[in-house]
Amino acid sequence: MLDPERILRLEDDRVVFLDQRRLPGEEVELECRSADEVAEAIRTLAVRGAPSIGIAAAYGYALAVRVGEDPERAARVLAGSRPTAVNLTWALGEVRGASDPAARARALHREEVERCRRMSDHAVPLFAHGTRALTHCNAGGLATAGHGSAVGALRAAWAAGLLERVLVDETRPLLQGSRLTAWELEQAGIPHAVIADSAAAHMMSRGEVDCVVTGADRIARNGDTANKIGTYSLAVLASHHELPLYVVAPTSTLDPSLESGAEIPIEERDGAEITGRFPALNPAFDVTPGGLISAIVTEEGVHRPPYVDSLPLPGGRGAA
């Protein structure tokens, strides 16, 4: 696995990230010395992926307290950096209430690494011998500061001798799949091939895909799941081809305050990420209805529909 400390860490007077914008070409560190700089790193995707931005925000807050910034302002700036992943506000809530924010942030980091390990193990029985999986975006070590969620499940299936290969959606427009997931799979020695997002239906129709495995940015009580734009399209395609779609995400991605995905805020990014010349609309996430998700895997286990009963939410029947 990628060293979690290499992906992001808190030092005395700075938060240091492996700059994901420069991968896979260059492995360069980015140093942030204020909450504003950490928020900018999150906004511009130097650090990205739901659990990683939660840890980044927690470290940003701890740094702000340490260097004497106004903590309320720092929390506001960090919380406003990206809207969709609930991990960000969740992690900020955890450190804001802590007597030692740096210690709590470091503990959160270790806990996310452990959550990844547990959910990867839980996911293994979902794979049959010779599985050919398709994944979207990057839900690996870069995105989770650990083993990975969706990629963690793929790593565990590979280690168990069950995985044949992975198709990696390139993930328009910022190529988290072809730049980051392919880089991680290459390092793990897992056979893979990048495909254009628009090739997924064709590959499914030719019998080249056995299951779809993705991460998540926010999961509502009913299992509706926000993830990288294009995940919903894959879910519809998987349903049409009678293939299972599995979401692998830690409980820090569950949002017990939301009844359904209709309430999930969807980030609209600059159209310049798509085209420099014409008007563009650039929603960064979409919501896959829980009804199209065969199982949601958290560190607590494998949860099946109806999710309102099975997810480990406070007060739910699936609660740990």
Ligand code: MRU
């Ligand atoms: O815009 P990004 O790259 O932060 O989007 C990330 C995703 O959509 C991931 O699939 C999600 O955060 C899960 S990461 C374990």
